[in-house]
Amino acid sequence: MRKLTALFTLSLALSMQAQQHVMTVDVSKPTAKIQPEMYGIFFEDINFGADGGLYAELVKNRSFEFPQPFVGWVPFGNVTVQDANPCFDRNPHYVRVVNDGRLLRAGLDNEGYRGIGVKQGEEYRFSVYARTPDAKPMKLSIELVNSNAQNLLKKEIEVSGNNWQKLTVVLKSPFTDAHARLRIVLETQGTVDMDHISLFPVNTWKGRENGLRADLAQALYDLNPGVFRFPGGCIIEGNSLETRYQWKNSVGPVENRPLNENRWNYTFKHKAFPDYFQTLGLGYFEYFLLSEDLGAEPLPVISCGLSCQYESNEVVPMDELDPYIQDALDLIEFANGPVTSKWGKVRADMGHPEPFNLKMIGIGNEQWDKVYVERLEAFTKAIRAKYPNVKVVGSSGPSASGDKFDYLWPEMKRIGVD
Structure with missing residues (x-):
């Protein structure tokens, strides 16, 4: 009992001593400046x-320069990778798409980075460098495809001439989907070369x-x-x-x-x-x-x-x-x-x-x-x-x-x- 009483007395004394040392901090009055660096x-x-991620490009392998040049892409029809007379010397690969008149037509799908995330009503800027060796103008269909494989948006652009040219079109998505795809289809019978295929949100930082x-x-x-x-x-x-x-x-x-x-x-x-x-x-x-x-x-x-x-x-x-x-x-x-x-x-x-x-x-x-x-x-x-x-x-x-x-x-x- 004496031991318990002594312990209680000591505890009470320490508690009273602690109460006498009260520190008050006024955060409105800083005492030292911290360098922002x-x-x-x-x-x-x-x-x-x-x-x-932080970079807003939605197309993966847009210039076909990965060691396996179709990574990120699903080509359909007659699509090959070329490097003769390229558009860019340090990114020499491009694709040649040939529509030989079959019902399948020819073109490519891009999966993006584990899917292309789009939001309904948002605008996306598509661009491509293209040329055609054919005399007549060629039509490309630019499409957003949802995760149910429905191509709910199509915009056509025209390619003419055998010199590389940059073509741009803005797509306004009619749906929201975290796993959409970009599809490019050569509608006209003939040949088109394409490089640096890009899709960016218009609303970037x-x-x-x-x-x-x-x-x-x-x-x-x-x-x-x-x-x-x-x-x-x-x-x-x-x-x-x-x-x-x-x-x-x-x-x-x-x-x-x-x-x-x-x-x-x-x-x-x-x-x-x-x-x-x-x-x-x-x-x-x-x-x-x-x-x-x-x-x-x-x-x-x-x-x-x-x-x-x-x-x-x-x-x-x-x-x-x-x-x-x-x-x-x-x-x-x-x-x-x-x-x-x-x-x-x-x-x-x-x-x-x-x-x-x-x-x-x-x-x-x-x-x-x-x-x-x-x-x-x-x-x-x-x-x-x-x-x-x-x-x-x-x-x-x-x-x-x-x-x-x-x-x-x-x-x-x-x-x-x-």
Whole structure:
């Protein structure tokens, strides 16, 4: 009993002591300012995050450049893949459709990304580059097909002449369906070549034709991010150096940006996506634009000459690293350079003569060990020499603790990354 009484007395004393220390927080009077760059968003092209996600294109494999060129498509009738006298030199494949007069006619269906999602009353902009070797004009029927195989909308466009031309028509969907398809039928007997077959919602973010999904971009805007890191993490490295993300392939005319294999297509053996590639329609220019729209500081990340160290672990020798370093310097020029500079002109020609005011750049993703440090040091010296006001972002490895972290943290300080 005495023990219980003593315990109660001690508990009461501690309780009274705790009551005497009351902290009052007035949230209307902040005592410290947090830099907006301390929080933000990080985009990774995983789980169809770009093509089939944020990027509003609804057609999969629109230029027939996948290793199996009919992935995403169901051709019917006489349809073949060609590459003679192409419309685009870096995307040389196109389809030749021949209507030989049979009742089946000839054409293609596209499945989109696990289906083409359309909403009743919404408008969608269809476009195609086409030509015909025949003397007479040819008619194409552009159709939206619902998941019950009913083609409830048809619009006709005419192809004439043997020079490539861009044709466009707006489709207003009469139905809502998450698993619709796009169908293109050659109605006239004869031959038509087609390339870069595209379908975009008219209502994209900011109304841009090569735009982003309005709902997803709005959701990012509502987060009010201070910084926007792009275009990814592991896709920067690639499963191999050949499949690393190369920013120069992602700028210029969207129709001529070459296809890249997405490193997430076979990474998870239990969940393979053999149809996962990057058209790069959502490229560095579009990421910079989105950063500007969001009011966030852009943080582009580029390859440091190392492929994924968990996978192939390819390494660019130090005496062959200069082209990779030059890519970093050229990216800064693309973002900030005057319109009279080589890469500043590319930006201006894409519609943004004003600089993007890039302040920082990431070198490598979650790399580690001495092989990363010596390459990062070479990048940092070159960037400091030409662009002393641009901050360099390094890496403390793939985790927030452990031997890799313990080695890299003091190395980042030694090199002087920001």
